[in-house]
Amino acid sequence: MSLTIEDIKKFFGDTEEKIEPEVEILFELRSVLKDRSKEFENRIIPKETEDIIKQEFLQKKIREKVEACKNCSLVFADCHTNKVPGEGCLLTPLMLIGEAPGFDEDRLGRPFVGKAGQLLTRVLNKSKIDRKRVYITNIIKCRPPNNRNPFPKEISACKDIIEMEIELIKPKVIIALGATALKFFKEGGSITRDRGKWLLYKDKIPVMPTFHPAYLLRQQGKHLVRTKWEVWEDFQAAIQRCKELEPNYPFFINENDIQCDA
Known part of the structure; x- marks a missing residue:
């Protein structure tokens, strides 16, 4: 019944x-x-048909929630063009959460499509993961002026949306990219201190904090080499944990489709 x-x-x-x-x-x-x-x-x-129905339905609901939001002033800012909902597979065991949209994301209405997004795609591809097989989103869905860090009231305004995304997707593992994403999961957290250390979201979902790809793009010399290595280790730990919890999930359908120069 x-x-x-x-x-x-x-x-x-x-x-x-x-x-x-x-x-x-x-x-x-x-x-x-x-x-x-x-x-x-x-x-x-058929399971394939049911999965398609689920994905389309849940994506529609998330987009509706994002588009209806007027909880903070960012939606009225001069720099605002498009709200940026998450994208990817909503049935995935792996969810990546960044900080906020930048110029390219605001222009196209898609997360992680600028230089930082291209770097993120390369990291995933080198890990033999098609980014279409994971879910990628940001803590806030509107671009802050001059790409500044989001204010606490802006993060609070978007809290219901990110919580809804997590609840609907039910990922096995979350990768938190950058300080803003980390602080959503750990109040007062420091990305330099806490990266690479497992957290738990609501006592059930493992969260791996690591540096945001945009941070890597700002580094030079020996510090860049070290930071790249740390991010790579964090990703591999999260992916390995994810595969242990969901061993049969296809992170790529056809290895030939993965472009490592994206």
């Missing part, structure tokens, strides 16, 4: 003060899958 949110409220006497948006979304997804099963004469929907 399939129950709706309203059925459950009635069944339990409508005692809930608040039902979290992600819970409502997951119930709605169940209804969508049930309706689509009629196209298969009420037989089980």
Whole structure:
């Protein structure tokens, strides 16, 4: 027997003060899958088809949440062109969270498409991971003026969205890129002190903090070599942990599709 949110409220006497948006979304997804099963004469929907339906539905809900947000002044800033929701596979065990959109991301409405994003793609590809097979997002979805660090009130304004993304995707491992992402998971955290050290999100999801790709692009000489090595080690630790927790997940479909010079 399939129950709706309203059925459950009635069944339990409508005692809930608040039902979290992600819970409502997951119930709605169940209804969508049930309706689509009629196209298969009420037989089980093929897994590949079900995965496509889930991805399209969840991506739509995340985009709607992002587009509706007017919780801080960044949406009205002169530098603002597009909000930037996360992108990638929503059924992935690996989620990467950065800080904020930059110039290129704001212009295109996609995360990590500038020089830092190209570096991130190379790191993933060298690790034999297609970036389309992971989910990539930022703590805040609008570009701060002059690419400054987000203010605490701006991070707070976007908190519901990033929490919803994590709850809907349910990653096995999260890589936190940069100080802003780290501080979302550890108040008062220092990226130079805490990178490479495992954290836990809500006591269940392992989080690996590491330097943001943009930080690497600013380094020179011996410090650059050392920082590259540290980031590589952090990524490999996170990927290995992810593969242990989800050993059958295909991080790439066809190795020939991976372009290491992206």
